[in-house]
Amino acid sequence: MDDKNDKTKRLSVYLPEKVKTDLERMAEETGLSMTQLIVMATHGLLANYASQGGAIFADLLAAKQRIVHEVKDRQRLLNEEKEGMQDYYGARAAEYERIYAREDADYQQELAMLADIVKKQVAGSRVLEVACGTGYWTQFMAETAKHIVGVDVRPEVLQIAAAKSWPLHNTSFVEGDAYRLSEVQGDFDYGLANFWFSHIPKNRLDSFLQGFHERLGRGARVFIADNVYVPGRGGELITSEHSEDTYKRRELADGSKHEIIKNYYSYEELNEIFKPLSEHLRIFVGSSFWYVSYIVA
Secondary structure: OOHHHOOOOOOOOOOOHHHHHHHHHHHHHHOOOHHHHHHHHHHHHHHHHHHHHHHHHHHHHHHHHHHHHHHHHHHHHHHHHHHHHHHHHHHOHHHHHHHHHOOOHHHHHHHHHHHHHHHHHOOOOEEEEEOOOOOOOHHHHOOOOOEEEEEEOOHHHHHHHHOOOOOOOOEEEEEOOOOOHHHOOOOOOEEEOOOOHHHOOHHHHHHHHHHHHHHHOOOOEEEEEEEOOOOOOOOEEEOOOOOOOOEEEEEOOOOOEEEEEOOOOOHHHHHHHHHHHEEEEEEEEOOOEEEEEEEEO
């Protein structure tokens, strides 16, 4: 037959490896070629479709729709949690730094230790500070760092930070998303994310750290600090059998009440998270705070 008159259409079909293996075994056992088996299967599918219509795909389509709905529901919950967190910190802007004024000698000793470590580590560095808030930690770094870019998603806290006195004029603040750090302009060799890690949903830890590390680059130094769980401190702890995250219920000075993600980590958990991603990892877990310090691998 002349190729020009051949109405047969050749289809290129991708077969998953397991399907291909099963077909090869079936061909070997039956003596039929894989092409013959595929043609026979296709004829059977077409015959079933002709007699039953789309009903033969009901289970498959239902499963697909269920997966689509589950993905949409998960994304909706993530967006709601993110918006709730942003609303909370926007409302809390004016009282943001009161947490650091706790009258507790051990608390203040560990807080001063964190500030001293950060101040020494950033000397001469170009710093990317994630979730900088009102600039509480920025003030310590500004004494020794070459330059600091503070990023936060709430304009209210950034306005407070920008209004402070920065004698060395080595700081700038930009509105940005901690999960989209590639959009932040600048060259950095040091990254800091204090009191942000506990607010990251556990199923987003990997994506945050990947984006953070990629933005900084291999060889950059990182410092991350956050709270150790102390019963009765910082609001009521809320757990749910439907979530791997824990929450805190907090009331602000204006009387508004908020439930925010607040996850706590043990030494072992921190080691499991950061060791595969780092070099020269140092972990400290005290009575009020923990920190990790490392080089991006």
